[in-house]
Amino acid sequence: MQRSALIPERQSLILPFMAAVVGHVGVALFLGLLMLLAGLRRGPILDPNDIMEVSMVVLPKTESRMPERATRAPVPSGEEAPTAPQPKPPVESDLAVVQPDAPKAEGTPDQSDRRADLMRDLRRKQLLADAAAEIGAVDREASDPDSTTDQAVNTGGAGAAADPELALWVQKVREKFMANFHPLPTIVSANPNIEATVAVRIDEAGNVLSRSMHKASGNPSYDAAAERAADAVTQVPPPPEKYRDTEHTLAIRFSQ
Amino acid sequence: MRRIVLALAATLVFTSVVAPQPAEAASFLINVNPGGKELPLATPAPMHVGEVGESSDIIWSTLQRDLEMSGYFTMIDPAAYIEKNGDVEPGSFQLSDWRVVGAAAIAKTRLTETDGQLIGDVFVYDVGTGDKIAGKRFTGTPQEARRIAHKMADAVLNALTGQSSFFGTRVAAVGSKSGNKEVYVMDFDGHGKRAVTRNGSINLSPAWSPDGQHMAWTSYKRNNPDLYVKNLGTGQTRTLSAREGINTGAAFSPDGTKVAITRSTDGDADVYIVEAKTGKQLQRLTTGGGIDVSPAWSPDGTQLVFSSERSGGSQIFMLDLGSGKARRLTHHGDFNFDPVFNPAGDRVAFVGRSDSGFNIFTVGVDGKSMRPVTQDQGDNEDPSWSPDGRYLMFSSTRNGRSEIWLSTADGRHQSPVTPGESGWTQPTWGP
Incomplete structure (x- = not known):
């Protein structure tokens, strides 16, 4: 009785479920098409709207390189990780949140990977926000002639960035481009807020793959000085290992 | 129907939030500025x-x-x-x-x-x-x-x-090439030297009038350090101060009508103001309490800086001519002397003695933010500002002989004005 009573209810769920599947696939295809079009239209390395959002944001792709914010209990060094319960073979990430196995409705898409992605992404964003905030401070201080940032980074003093390794790398990259940046003083003094951003793609070893003017200042002389400075750099130090990726984009903002 | 709509809406929301993002390469925004480079x-x-x-x-x-x-x-x-x-x-x-x-x-x-x-x-x-x-x-x-x-x-x-240069300016300095100490005028780069004095004696501390037409200096030509003024156009020389004791340290006021000097008529050396044209004493600014020497005017003529031993060792003091009150400007080191205002009137250059010898420093008129211009480069003395206040000229023994050197006010870029020549001291930048 009970069994037969459930049948109509199950049947009533089929239609919404099918609609959800069709909707999901449709939306995914639609979004994919949009992304493809955006990618084709984008052309240059960086989307003009993206660049400000990624200010000093570092997105480690391989989660195994992430620093100590793992959700798993740390494994004591020199010991093997416990074998039971058997973890899933690491496919994308060994830091993915392990969800207890829950019974799944037949035919329901498995959302656990996506949830793990979401959690991982949130954790990553938090980490990067911390790093960005600290490096932002370093950035501002570096332009201050009275700054003691270099010392702080080197000594790990009170003013050191949360990640001195990253701050130090940023400083080295900055110096590479700064060494060749020679705008005419007349242009600079007449335009105190002038700035030009050149997008520089590098590989994981720091070799420059390509450069392009991302956001011109509108002043041909200043833009030419920025481009010359970027052209003169063929290699930068590789990013710190934990942030390293197969490819990075450096948005080099030439300003005052 | 309602369930279909809800399911579609849920799908849309879920898709937009959780759908995996495209592969993101690490991106960095790095600010680069010229950094004040040449x-x-x-x-x-x-x-x-x-x-x-x-x-x-x-x-x-x-x-x-x-x-x-x-x-x-x-x-x-x-x-x-x-x-x-x-x-x-x-x-x-x-x-x-x-x-x-x-x-x-x-x-x-x-x-x-x-x-x-x-x-x-x-x-x-x-x-x-x-x-x-x-x-x-x-x-x-x-x-x-x-x-x-x-x-x-x-x-x-x-x-x-976009800046104007000092390439057309002149400098007065003391040279000892002749075996005596004579005052010379030269182009800022050390070329075109012309003698202002030729008396075979000791001539020191040249000072320009604001219009560059007159020069005052101290001379021992009558066996006493007395002050003289020369019209550089006509060559005519007259005595400015020749009282008993020392008469030295002339500094024209910004309007050129007065000259601050140092005299020791009454014992200790003190600072006085005399009329530029006649040498008539107008005011005695300091009394007792150790020697007070080397006065220099602020650009607006309302303040004087000078060296004084009133607090023990020689220190720099700033005197407000309106109130007559003096306050100590330097608190570091035990021997600071030869102060001179920059043209903006907000900093004072002076000589300070340290373990490595005599060096040029600048300090704010509030006595703060003291900065070295020279360090570990022999003895450096006699600072003088360029008319635009961006440079300092001074004497230096860094090459084993006394030369005139030029430096940006921050000390970052320095170059010799009289390279290879010895015996040059007390450069004074003219208009």
Whole structure:
């Protein structure tokens, strides 16, 4: 009785479920098409709207390189990780949140990977926000002639960035481009807020793959000085290992 | 139907939030600024139209030295130039030749000598764009080649930095080449020396009047340190102060009507103000409490700085002429002397003794933010500001002899004014 009573209810769920599947696939295809079009239209390395959002944001792709914010209990060094319960073979990430196995409705898409992605992404964003905030401070201080940032980074003093390794790398990259940046003083003094951003793609070893003017200042002389400075750099130090990726984009903002 | 709509909505929301993002490469935004560096500048040898005598070498070397001494430029070594004899007009030379050597700008010159006249053209180019930034012509006699070169250098500096130069200014200094100590006037770069005194005695501490027409100094020519004033136009000399004891440390007021001096008539050396034209005493500013020497006016004429031993060792004090109250400006070191206001009136340069010898420092008029201009480079004394306040000239023994040196006010760029010459002290920058 009970069994037969459930049948109509199950049947009533089929239609919404099918609609959800069709909707999901449709939306995914639609979004994919949009992304493809955006990618084709984008052309240059960086989307003009993206660049400000990624200010000093570092997105480690391989989660195994992430620093100590793992959700798993740390494994004591020199010991093997416990074998039971058997973890899933690491496919994308060994830091993915392990969800207890829950019974799944037949035919329901498995959302656990996506949830793990979401959690991982949130954790990553938090980490990067911390790093960005600290490096932002370093950035501002570096332009201050009275700054003691270099010392702080080197000594790990009170003013050191949360990640001195990253701050130090940023400083080295900055110096590479700064060494060749020679705008005419007349242009600079007449335009105190002038700035030009050149997008520089590098590989994981720091070799420059390509450069392009991302956001011109509108002043041909200043833009030419920025481009010359970027052209003169063929290699930068590789990013710190934990942030390293197969490819990075450096948005080099030439300003005052 | 309602369930279908809900399911679709849920799907849309879920898809937009959780759908995996496209692969994201790590991105970094890195701010780069010029950092106050010097501009790499190329100044190829002048192009000649017809026969040009030795004026060409004078102009080229003077132009290069002026621009190098300005501290604004890194002069690219001519040996590195690819282009050797290019033209000066736009489009007549390869910009790529200059990009390769790292020049950010080029200053090209063309000289024409005809009918006893020397014509100098200077063209300034932005190497990045190839744009001509400036083109100017100066004329004079071949004997005025150095003056023409200073004018050309001024045009280049102005075109590239927007600043005016000090290339046309003069400096007074004490030289001992003759075996005595005589006062000389020279161009800012040490060339064109002319004697102001030739009395075979000891002549010290030259001071310019604000209009550059008169010079006061201390001379022992009558066996006592007395003060004299010379009209540099007529050559006429008169006594300013010759009382018993020392008469020294003359400093013209900004309006040129008064002179602050040091006298020891009543025992200790004290600071007085006398009338510039007559030498008549107008005011005694300090009394007792140790010696008070080396007065210097603030640009607005309301303050005087001087060295005083009233607190023990020699320190710098600032006297408000309105209230008559003096306050101590320096608190570091036990021997600070020879203060001089910058033209803006917000900083004072002085000499301080440290473990490494005598060095030039600057300090804010509030007594804060003391900064060294020289460090570990022999003894450095007698600071004098440039008229625009961006440079300091001083004497230095860093090469084992007393030379005159020029420095940016922050001490970052320093160069000799009298290289290879010994016995030069007390440079005083004139208008």
